[in-house]
Amino acid sequence: MRSSTPLRLPRSPSSLSVATRLALATVLVVAVASGVAAWVIVHQQRNRLIEAKRIAAGMVVDLLVGALAPALDFDDEDGAKQAIEGLRSNPDVVHAAAWSAEAAPPIAELTTGSAPTTPPRPSADATRVSEDAIDVERVVRAPEGGTVGQVSVRFSLAPENQRIEAVRLRIGAGGVAFSAIVAAILIALARRTVVAPLARLTAATRALERGERVRVGVSSGDELGRLAAAFDVMTDAIVEREVLLDAARGRLQELFDHLHEAIVVFGPGGALGEERSRRASEIFGAACAEGASVVDLLYPPSSAAPVEREAFSEWVAIVFDAEADWADVVTLAPAEVTLGRGGDEERTLALSWVPVQSGGALERVMLLAKDVTQERRLELAVATRDREHARQIAVMRRLLAGGGQLFVRFLEGSRRRLDSAAALLDAADGDLDAAGVEAMFQRVHTLKGEARAFELTSLEKDLAAVEVLLGELRIPARRQELLADPETLAVLRSVLARARALLDAAEETFVAESPIGRAVLEQVTVRRGDVDRLVTLTRGAAPAIRELVDSLASRPFGETASALLEEVPRWAERVGKAARVELEGREVGLPPSLAGALGPALGHLARNAIAHGVEAPEERARAGKPPVGVVRISCSLPGPVVVVEDDGAGLDEEALSTRGRSAGTHDAPALEAAFTPGVSTAAKVDELAGWGVGLGAARAELAQVGFEVVAGHGSGGGARFEIRPSAKRRSA
Amino acid sequence: MTKKAKILVIDDSEVVLAQVKARLLREGYELVTTTQTVGAARLMLGCELVVIDYHMPGMDGAEVLASLRHAARAIGAAPLFYLYTSDPKIAPLYSRHGFDGAFTAKGDHEALVTQVAAALRMARLKALSRRS
Structure with missing residues (x-):
């Protein structure tokens, strides 16, 4: 039993007892x-x-x-x-x-x-x-x-x-003695029959106030006895009600605790009440203690964005306004909050608000906070994947539209900004004035923002440090004080130099990852129809013009071959092997006709290399080779000449000869049999090879655009296929 | 109801603008962006919120704000003007420069989304408070 009433039994100042009076x-x-x-x-x-x-x-x-x-x-x-x-x-x-x-x-x-x-x-x-x-x-x-x-x-x-x-005198003395005796008897009687029962009643009342269950213990049949009995009945009724209330409260708390939501209740001013669910204690800890502020609970002063905290404070102030309409105000409450944003303990809560009204007026508000961190992470992951997918599509579109020209423009613009900043430092000659600091600050600030956009983290951090340094310099600079600190200027020069080095490194990475190598840095977008038209118009023109137009119409070799960088490892994995591609000459220009036919031909040759050339890892280990096979694809001028060479076991001339004879090619060189339809050295047909049609098809496709393909042995013992202009094309 | 607000973002970096625009568009806002402070006033028409980068070439955010407020009065617009910065020293000074508020943690677009929503909610709450 617990006392929930604020009432207290009054304690009167000491006075004569009833019996004495x-x-x-x-x-x-x-x-x-x-x-x-x-x-x-x-x-x-x-x-x-x-x-x-x-x-x-x-x-x-x-x-x-x-x-x-x-x-x-x-x-x-x-x-x-x-x-x-x-x-x-x-x-x-x-x-x-x-x-x-x-x-x-x-x-x-x-x-x-x-x-x-x-x-x-x-x-x-x-x-x-x-x-x-x-x-x-x-x-x-x-x-x-x-x-x-x-x-x-x-x-x-x-x-x-x-x-x-x-x-x-005798009568007087007798009267006094009689009075004393009567008084004593009366006091004793009053103490026994009135004072003592009343004291027990008072003690029982105080015990009841403390939440203890006691009996008055007066059994007499007089008025005091009946009063004590009535008090005991009242105590029983109170206790019984408290037990019922405790049970109801317990059931309610149990209900709270079994809900997934963290539940707290707050009143005017945002002060939290004592009611809270177990989940609330788990999520908020000591911050949800009775009397704490709901504003601090959801928007801690140390970490919340000021505007969010201010908006919620405004809402808490308005929601208890007697004239405020709950239906209107609740729509302006935050629906979600993220605690510890960016930290390890980041937690996102979906918020619901329930009015607790009394007599038609809003008395308190119940906040139900559901932890949706996992859901949001999942949504974010899905959205990120969606965005990544969209980004990949965008990248493809940008590539189709002219390559990574946005990044190239960023590199060019950034270098211009660095040059400009360096020039400001050089011009300062030890005295950097307010305009100089401001100009440098703006350049660095913009450069930092763009570096962040391309996720160049190191560059962004360096530039952020410079921004802080310049920010500190802006204050004296605005007071028209000149900055003649050689150390500061040296630091600025050093960081700008490092930023330039980081830009160079980023460019190298970009070039390395670009399918067309350094050509990407010079690429511009033109309409193919315009180029075709130009080729047509310049037929018969001077050789120098023709050469220039052919160069303009050419497609970088890497654009055709780079897909194999991802495809070859995947193909090898499917047949239990491991292989990678090494590309050389990505920037070499290919005639448009060859660029169109070369892709499928290279695919045939690469699949053939995996199927017939590159050995399984255990076999390569026995032969002392690295576990991952290599397919080298290079392109060079003049020609152009494209060579596909692997580090596998090489072409089995005997087997090819045998199969070639079986196919009716008795007089052809053994290696030529590899191009004969229906001839394959594969022991079985699989998804990569074995049908004996791949190389023949590749040769046929290339022949249509004036190129031939010849088979041979590589310097490392593997198979080697060379694609080169046919004699007819060379003579033309 | 906050999803339909029209927002103008002014920043000197197209890259930053592209990222902010993409994120806020996903939240359902109508976005207008510009790198140019000159002529930005005509873009304010119908905007509830104008977000301004503090550091831009040629003038800082406070100067941009002053000219935009002047222009807003001329065209009868009354948007909220919010500073957008990652500089923790600048953010608390927004009112001194005449801004209605500041969005912090520039670059964290998730944080920007919640801050934009809070700013718009607060504007509506203040309007509600004035009515009552």
Whole structure:
């Protein structure tokens, strides 16, 4: 189970727990209740005590009045004082006074402790209760009912007040103790039944937040128990959904991973999301990490062409524009990208773009990149073959139209450019100014481009180096500074000389590969009809003119014979032999009539050389010869004379003689039998020879154009055939 | 949709022009090429993109660009002008010389194909952005 929500359980600042607050509230309530109860109890108790004391005080004073009445009635002051003094034994009496009816001051007075002020003479019976004393006043009457005096006694309430205070203190202490006990019980109970379950619920919530599956573990049947049970049910539901989501995500990832496409997803700004297929990781590596840029992914800043990177950045910026129409914008996305172009790790990806929309708005874009490197390489190879084929056809056409004149023009133009550059250096005489540098730069730049076109790699590299050097010189040159660095000029001269040498080498290669040798360098294209017309018009003209016209009409020997360079090895291979052709005199001009007949005749002679002359490799090895046989074909003037000579076993005169006799040529030289139709020394008929018609046919074709062919033995022991003008032609 | 664009390429080498033309024609573009800077303006008609070699005899690419821009305004054309060079020092300076962009790796025709496509796409994206 994993947490995917960004929500976090809030952590409140520390405060009093619920139990503590509940206990404090309870203590407060209990304390107030205890106080009220104590006040009521104490008040009632005090009232009872004071009432009892008031009654008792009344009774004491009434007894005093009974004792005082005779003394006052008879003005017995001593008796009155004795009666008053009798109160001294009562500890509650703090003052007592008796007045006779006549005298103003009390006739008897008793004071204990601190003497209070003598109260005024009472006028009637009364009992007054104050905070700390009870004052009882009585009118003393004679038995017949007349007033004989007054008495006032003050009883102290100190003992009662002390008792009440003691009771108040006991009640207060009991209330506090009770409150504390209640608070403790409440705290303990709250902790057990509320705080602890809530703490477990909180812990379970935090664990759920961390992605852990836990049970709250509260089994009580109260509200908290039901809350915990509900939480557990919710946890189970969340876990179950997460499991389903994980399974769905896993299936989706598995689906992604089994696709051939590399899949990544990006949002506004081009930031990649966490979703990616395994193939994406294989192709892009760490570059497709979450948060990386899709622009950098497809067009790394270090290697991508700036214009491609800029175009894609523009697309990423626009595609999430609320007003952009996906159907329009997606057509402007790149359909293909090549990573690591030109390197060993070059990879071409075909790109598809899928919108991920939410609420009608484009939220993200899914990129599906299919690796089409192999397909593109195959297509390129096919295209290259097609182009090569087309190029070969073009080459043939160019040859037919006048040979490699494009390359010849390139050689001529390049030499002119090199001459011009060298002249600039010579004219500079140590001071190459801005115009000189610029002119040299342009010449070298163009020359380099054309060298690349003809794949003259060494020349191109040399010229690129010069271009860099000149490029650096252009900066001071533009500031009108003269370049008087002899070393630099020497380097330029040296590289230009090497470029000329490379051009010469390229020309030599071109000539060597040309069917017509050096003649290719002087070849021009003319219409054959014009030449034929010229030949007709100059018949009967002066010999010098005729000779010139014949030369103009002639065809290079190499043009006719060069095809054998490729054909002979192929023919030899077909019959299990190895052979090659050596051509000499490719530039020698042939009369047009001979050029037309010579090709087939040379073909016959070359096939004959392979079939009858050149031995099989093992046989040549036994004879001490190289494994590859050689057929030398040369052309020379005057004549022209064409010689075909091989290094094989030579013509078997005995066998030819025998076969010739069998064919009815009894008187002819043995070698002449080789030209007799039906005569062949081949042991069997194969695709090259054996029918006995080849040489005869060749002789016949050549005879039609005034040439004859004679057989003989070569200097190396092989067969030799010479094609030369017939006696009739020579005499003409 | 980018395959039908008409492109003018100006380079002093016929060989380079022939190769560029052959490759871009295979991609379906319509190509016009010239080695001559004089008179190149009339070839711009209908072109979406003009590709200019930076180094040419007599004037450099920036000078050619200035004259072509002037001519383009005169004929009411507004093609993109892109520098074509293999010189890594020149390429980043294209805007300073007034080009709309630069095609690098001159000589690599496969790279040129993708860069040309990107330039044309970017022009359309900017037009789309202006509309919205």
